[in-house]
Amino acid sequence: MTETMAEDQARTAPITRAAAGEPLWIRLLRRWGTIAVIVLTGIGFSFASEWFFSFSNFNNILFSMIVSCLVSMGLTYVVIVGSFDLSVGLCVTTTSIICAFMVPILGPWLAILVALMFALVIGLVNGVLVTYGRLSGIVVTLGMMFVLGGINIYLTGGYQVAIGYEETAFRYIGQGQVPLFGLKVAIPVILLLIVFLAAHLLATKTKVGHYIVAVGDNPMAAFYSGIKVYHWVIVAFMLSAFIAGIGGVILTSISSSAQPVGSAGYLLEAFAAVFLGATVLGKGKPHILGTLLGVFFIYMVNSGMNMVGFPYAARQLFAGLVLILAVGANAMLNREEIHLKFI
Amino acid sequence: MTGELLVEARDIVKEFSGTMALKGVSLSFKRGEVHGLLGENGAGKSTLIKILTGVYSLTSGQILLGGEPVKISSPLDAHNMGLGAVYQDVELVSGFTVGQNVVLGNEAGGLLVNQAEDHREVQAIFDEIGIKIDISRPASTLSAAETQLVALATLFHRKYKLIVLDEPTARLSAGEVDLLFSLIHKFQAQGITIIYISHRLGEIKKICDRITILRGGLISATLEHAEITEERVTELMVDRSKKDLETYNEGHATDDVVLEVQNLSADGLAPLSFTVRAGEVLGITGPVGGGMEKIGRVLGGIIPYDGMVSLDGDVVAIDSPSRSRRAGFALVPEDRRKQALFPNLSFAENVCLPVLDSLTRFGLIRRNLEISYADSVMSRLSVQPRQPSKLIKFFSGGNQQKAVIGKWLKVEARVFIFVEPTSGVDVGAIKEIYDIILHIAAEGAAVIVISSAIQEIMSLAETVLVIHDGRAVHSAPKRECSHDQLLALSMGARSRDAA
Structure with a gap:
């Protein structure tokens, strides 16, 4: 029996060593590193520019990041489930165009419903092709990107679709403000926070999020556990498109118009935010809260550098370096035995 | 009952x-x-x-x-x-806790995940059956x-x-x-x-x-x-009918020791020593997961080890697959689909990979040299149909295994290690693969065959080593072993009876 125990100890020894033997500072850095960088950058800008640390600038940053943040949160689900969605940017513009066309015909609420339904169909098609169609997520959503781009030009002829001034109810979604604790807060910022809360709870507290994480982590184990793997992959794609669609509706209302172009920026920012967000709290995997902070960081740096007077080129350069450094530092801290994944 | x-x-x-x-x-x-x-x-x-x-x-x-x-x-x-x-x-699911894994796909409650409830339930199960593992630990640990x-x-x-x-x-x-x-x-x-x-x-x-x-x-x-x-x-x-059809290694060993292993140990493998001479086939057997497969992984440079490995009298350090190959080891791994073949490349491209340098002119790969080299490999290993440009995934299990062996035919390896060389191979091809392995030994290489199939060891080996629970429990020339004795040893009959 003693021999057995010695053997048991020998089996578990390397594991405990890996968990407890690692220095405290590495553990702290892994967990809080990204958040520390965000806070320190914020403090730095506050010293560099007198206008940076103010409620109105905070509100501005939040306001400017709304659409990007929604797209990124949707994309987070797809990356969690282990795939890619390159069509999120175009999902925003196509939903926006459909919404803008439908508002005068159906009234604001039905128009929003139709636009969001369309977004869900995009996600459904992506999801079904990736699972039952056995196609790669990159290929399917790249194809979807071109298809939606074509639909956009076909519907609009390349011109913007304006929303009339009389659509006050619809414009209120993007342009209204409500007083909150004596401060004026934009309605879309409140909508963003509501969607964030819902998405965060869905991902962390419900079976939907739970199964999406399980499938993304180890699809084989999920399959053997009797989980409907395809089902949850499709759900992740539909969530991605749906939340991007909400972004499209809000964008239409904010700008009182729909633009057929300009989707590429959302896509690139979303990917940057998701991978930056994966390093938040040392999780190493994308999560909704991390994505929110990731988008916030990108927009905060943009705003700060703008105030300090850096040119656009420098801002782009900085954003790229931060992304590579943050994700690279995280990979160094979570070193795998053999690294053979290059996607 | x-x-x-x-x-x-x-x-x-x-x-x-x-x-x-x-x-x-x-x-x-x-x-x-x-x-x-x-x-x-x-x-x-x-x-x-x-x-x-x-x-x-x-x-x-x-x-x-x-x-x-x-x-x-x-x-x-x-x-x-x-x-x-x-x-x-x-x-x-490595990112989930022990508790979350236990209830995965079968969680309590409706839409919401109630981790406290799930964990309580799992804790009750663990208490009842006596498993002492912290249920909040991540499965990855x-x-x-x-x-x-x-x-x-x-x-x-x-x-x-x-x-x-x-x-x-x-x-x-x-x-x-x-x-x-x-x-x-x-x-x-x-x-x-x-x-x-x-x-x-x-x-x-x-x-x-x-x-x-x-x-x-x-x-x-x-x-x-x-x-x-x-x-x-x-x-x-024991499949008696199969026995009659198979080859029997009479022994080609010379006196030159090619591989000498002293006090080799790894995680799950107690220190062991053995030598393999030129022309000798060492057969290693035991239960699946009993530690024998670790020997192949150590010599292939895949997992770290303690102890000393010498090739032709020189001590070698094999801490990566590329160093293992340069030192003179050729590992034919068990899971050929995952570890040895590129399913969407052709037969020719697969077998030519280790010898590409000799098939180039001005740094460019000569397609016709590649095809003719592959054709010679196919004829030597009697691969039918002889279509070097066909994708490897469309070949049978036996032919795929021949391709894995074919990859190493012209490489000047001193030690060939075959892990489960005939798993998933149809009966007809088994004898051909045995002949190839024995031919490689006869040409003067040291060969190690790691297999849980006793019959295979009895056919191929000249010397036998049985690994059970990470320890060498038996080592003898094959002439002194019987099939039933090896089977009993690898099932742990002797150590169980003693316990």
């Missing part, structure tokens, strides 16, 4: 692209019995249970559950019918043995009628095996049927009410508990 029939399989046939894994198997499992399933590698045990649990579909035949014919087309179907399994290579125990606990959480345990003790220590057995008795007391697959006869005798022995895709016999003896089981397991 046992009652009416729970599951009945009738004339089950399973064909994998031309290879018959099961050739009409009929057997039944009673409610509340522990039914052992035995057979050598490739006898069809895994295929049979994967059909029962919906992982594979059957080519023909019928499965009856409680007398009613059923169609099990996915693990979810099996799960809903109350059929569950823990496979040998069990996997967990579990050892192999702990992973196995957690997987067993998941069975407790589900209301299964039949549970398949595939080599459940391969990764467990003796104390954990006792725990497993008490679990099995608890399942049994609840009227749950257990299908118990193992290579270890001691366990089989201890725990099983009946056993069925498979041989070459057919049922050899079903024995009651009282009939289970070592002699009878080994006799029924």
Whole structure:
């Protein structure tokens, strides 16, 4: 029996060593590193520019990041489930165009419903092709990107679709403000926070999020556990498109118009935010809260550098370096035995 | 203890692209019995249970559950019918906690995940069955043995009628095996049927009410508990018909020691020493997961080791696959699909990979040289059809294995290591692969064959080493070994009887 125990100890020894033997500072850095960088950058800008640390600038940053943040949160689900969605940017513009066309015909609420339904169909098609169609997520959503781009030009002829001034109810979604604790807060910022809360709870507290994480982590184990793997992959794609669609509706209302172009920026920012967000709290995997902070960081740096007077080129350069450094530092801290994944 | 029939399989046939894994198997499992399933590698045990649990579909035949014919087309179907399994290579969701893994797919409550509730439930199960693992630990920190125990606990959480345990003790220590057995008795007391697959006869005798022995895709016999003896089981397991067809290595060893290994140890492998001479084939056997496969992984530079390895008298450090290859080792790994072949490249591209330098002109690969080289490899290894440009994934298992060996034919390796060289290879190709291996030895290389199939070791080896529970338990020239003795050793009969 003693021999057995010695053997048991020998089996578990390397594991405990890996968990407890690692220095405290590495553990702290892994967990809080990204958040520390965000806070320190914020403090730095506050010293560099007198206008940076103010409620109105905070509100501005939040306001400017709304659409990007929604797209990124949707994309987070797809990356969690282990795939890619390159069509999120175009999902925003196509939903926006459909919404803008439908508002005068159906009234604001039905128009929003139709636009969001369309977004869900995009996600459904992506999801079904990736699972039952056995196609790669990159290929399917790249194809979807071109298809939606074509639909956009076909519907609009390349011109913007304006929303009339009389659509006050619809414009209120993007342009209204409500007083909150004596401060004026934009309605879309409140909508963003509501969607964030819902998405965060869905991902962390419900079976939907739970199964999406399980499938993304180890699809084989999920399959053997009797989980409907395809089902949850499709759900992740539909969530991605749906939340991007909400972004499209809000964008239409904010700008009182729909633009057929300009989707590429959302896509690139979303990917940057998701991978930056994966390093938040040392999780190493994308999560909704991390994505929110990731988008916030990108927009905060943009705003700060703008105030300090850096040119656009420098801002782009900085954003790229931060992304590579943050994700690279995280990979160094979570070193795998053999690294053979290059996607 | 046992009652009416729970599951009945009738004339089950399973064909994998031309290879018959099961050739009409009929057997039944009673409610509340522990039914052992035995057979050598490739006898069809895994295929049979994967059909029962919906992982594979059957080519023909019928499965009856409680007398009613059923169609099990996915693990979810099996799960809903109350059929569950823990496979040998069990996997967990590494980012989830132990508790979350136990209830995965079967969580309490409606839409919301109630982690506190789930954890409480899992803690109750762990307390009841006596597993002492912190349920809030992430699954990624579990050892192999702990992973196995957690997987067993998941069975407790589900209301299964039949549970398949595939080599459940391969990764467990003796104390954990006792725990497993008490679990099995608890399942049994609840009227749950257990299908118990193992290579270890001691366990089989201890725990099983009946056993069925498979041989070459057919049922050899079903024995009651009282009939289970070592002699009878080994006799029924051995495929006598296969023996006649196979080659026998008379021995080509010279006096030159090529490989010398001293006090080699790794995680799960106690220090061991051996030498292999030029022309010698060392056969290493033992139970799957018993440590023998680690030797191949160490010499291939895949896992770290302690001890000394010398080649032709010089000490070599093999800390990566590329250094192992440069030192003169050629590893033909077990899982050729994952570890040795590029399925979407052609036969020619696969076999030419290690020798590309000799097939180039001005740094560019000459396609015609590649094809003619591949053609010569194919003719030497008698690969039919002789189509070097066809994608490797469209070749049969035997031909794929020949391609893996073909990769190393012209490489000047001193030591060839073959791990399970004929697993998944059709019978006709087995003899050809044996001839190739013996030919490589005859040309003066040192050869190590690591295989759980005793018959293979008896055919190929000149010297035999048996590894059990990470230790070398037997080492002798093959002439002094018998098939039954090796089988008993690798099933741990001797050490079990002593315990």
